[in-house]
Amino acid sequence: MIDQLQSRSGxxxxxxxSDDSLSAYAVPPKSGEQADECVWVCQKCKEQIExxxxxxAHHWRCLNDSMWSEVPAVQVVAWRLLNRLRGEGWPADLxxxxxxxxxxxxxxxSDTDEDKVIHKDSNGNILQAGDTVxxxxxxxxxxxxxxxxxGTAVRRISLVHDNASQIxxxxxxxxxxxxxxxxxxxx
Numbered sequence: 110m111i112d113q114l115q116s117r118s119g120x121x122x123x124x125x126x127s128d129d130s131l132s133a134y135a136v137p138p139k140s141g142e143q144a145d146e147c148v149w150v151c152q153k154c155k156e157q158i159e160x161x162x163x164x165x166a167h168h169w170r171c172l173n174d175s176m177w178s179e180v181p182a183v184q185v186v187a188w189r190l191l192n193r194l195r196g197e198g199w200p201a202d203l204x205x206x207x208x209x210x211x212x213x214x215x216x217x218x219s220d221t222d223e224d225k226v227i228h229k230d231s232n233g234n235i236l237q238a239g240d241t242v243x244x245x246x247x248x249x250x251x252x253x254x255x256x257x258x259x260g261t262a263v264r265r266i267s268l269v270h271d272n273a274s275q276i277x278x279x280x281x282x283x284x285x286x287x288x289x290x291x292x293x294x295x296x
Contacts, residue, residue, distance in 0.1 A: 113144035196239015
């Protein structure tokens with residue numbers, strides 16, 4: 110299988126074209142027993158795929174090229190990463206251009222983590238890191254002695270990974286935790 114991946118990729122990372130510290134990454138929920146279930150990636154890409162907290166949005170500009178790969182596993186990883194980075198702006202444009210056949214789209218959208226925390230705003234819209242939301246009611250900010258006013262835009266939110274009802278954002282220069290029931294996503 111390793112030989113197939115090296116041959117298919119030209120022995121370069123199939124995402125960023127680096128030739129440093131390459132290894133196979135099995136694209137969930139596939140087992141990785143076959144080459145077409147894997148992507149040949151460098152250590153930097155693999156680390157960021159596996160740990161969203163280490164994501165460097167600038168590094169992923171390489172997806173502008175790799176998203177056009179004919180390899181479904183590469184398409185799936187590119188689609189998932191572009192969705193993760195959607196709040197940056199430019200990934201949304203790439204996603205609009207990207208085409209996945211039905212089977213590949215189903216693979217890309219498959220949820221491999223049943224315990225995955227999904228953050229939703231007051232209208233049920235799914236929130237992602239980097240989104241912009243507005244407050245739908247005045248909120249007293251404990252410990253900061255101010256009230257976050259209704260209609261305030263909170264840009265580039267962060268998600269609280271272990272609590273679907275909480276996000277973090279900056280209001281009046283203070284980083285605060287906000288309950289998702291009090292925000293509305295701006296599209």
